Amino acid sequence: MKLLVIEDEVGILNMIRRGLEAANYDVDTAKDGNVGLEMACEHTYSLIILDLMLPGIDGWRICESLRARKSRVPILMLTARDTIQDKVRGLDTGADDYLAKPFDFQELLARVRALLRRDKMHKTRTIRVADLEIDTAQRRVTRGGVEIGLSHREYELLEALAAYESQVLTREAIQERIWMDEDSFSNTVDVYIGLLRKKIDAGHSVKLIQTVRGVGYTLRVPEAEDAF
Numbered sequence: 001m002k003l004l005v006i007e008d009e010v011g012i013l014n015m016i017r018r019g020l021e022a023a024n025y026d027v028d029t030a031k032d033g034n035v036g037l038e039m040a041c042e043h044t045y046s047l048i049i050l051d052l053m054l055p056g057i058d059g060w061r062i063c064e065s066l067r068a069r070k071s072r073v074p075i076l077m078l079t080a081r082d083t084i085q086d087k088v089r090g091l092d093t094g095a096d097d098y099l100a101k102p103f104d105f106q107e108l109l110a111r112v113r114a115l116l117r118r119d120k121m122h123k124t125r126t127i128r129v130a131d132l133e134i135d136t137a138q139r140r141v142t143r144g145g146v147e148i149g150l151s152h153r154e155y156e157l158l159e160a161l162a163a164y165e166s167q168v169l170t171r172e173a174i175q176e177r178i179w180m181d182e183d184s185f186s187n188t189v190d191v192y193i194g195l196l197r198k199k200i201d202a203g204h205s206v207k208l209i210q211t212v213r214g215v216g217y218t219l220r221v222p223e224a225e226d227a228f
């Protein structure tokens with residue numbers, strides 16, 4: 001498995017490279033944003049570890065650029081800036097996880113493993129609920145065979161609901177899973193549920209996104225007693 005590390009601090013770069021190599025990963029490195037992006041576009045990596053503040057273009061733009069090119073490569077962002085805004089911005093640009101410096105290499109390694117596991121699971125799974133199909137490898141969603149375009153966050157939310165297969169997810173659990181911050185944006189989950197409903201359920205007589213009053217949300221075929 002080949003990983004790319006884009007990091008301009010040589011000490012950190014070497015520490016990560018040596019550690020990953022000791023864990024039997026192949027590692028390519030770049031110390032500059034432009035070079036890193038070019039490498040990420042030209043080669044197929046299993047995962048990218050991406051610093052934010054880089055010479056050339058920064059980590060956010062690299063991430064955005066890769067996602068704009070439909071790259072699904074797992075991205076772990078590294079940064080010295082540990083603010084909620086940075087974290088949210090990183091995840092919003094399409095990063096899969098976020099680690100603040102200084103970090104312990106063992107934690108980085110654990111997160112790399114988790115991301116690779118998740119990616120492998122995604123690559124092998126299609127989730128079906130009634131006529132809704134979620135191809136988690138391609139992050140492609142269809143209902144009744146018609147493709148539905150979802151934003152990054154909308155997709156993450158739908159996949160989280162689907163992953164729990166008809167169990168009820170509380171707003172807090174959704175928020176923690178997708179936004180990773182329980183304190184901010186109290187109505188974000190509801191707003192995104194509304195957006196998802198428009199795309200998934202509008203125009204269909206069977207509504208799959210169910211509100212469980214006072215608890216949260218679930219994705220399932222409604223039972224008779226669920227009907228209003």
Ligand code: CA
Nearest residue numbers: 008051053054
């Ligand atoms: Ca840096």
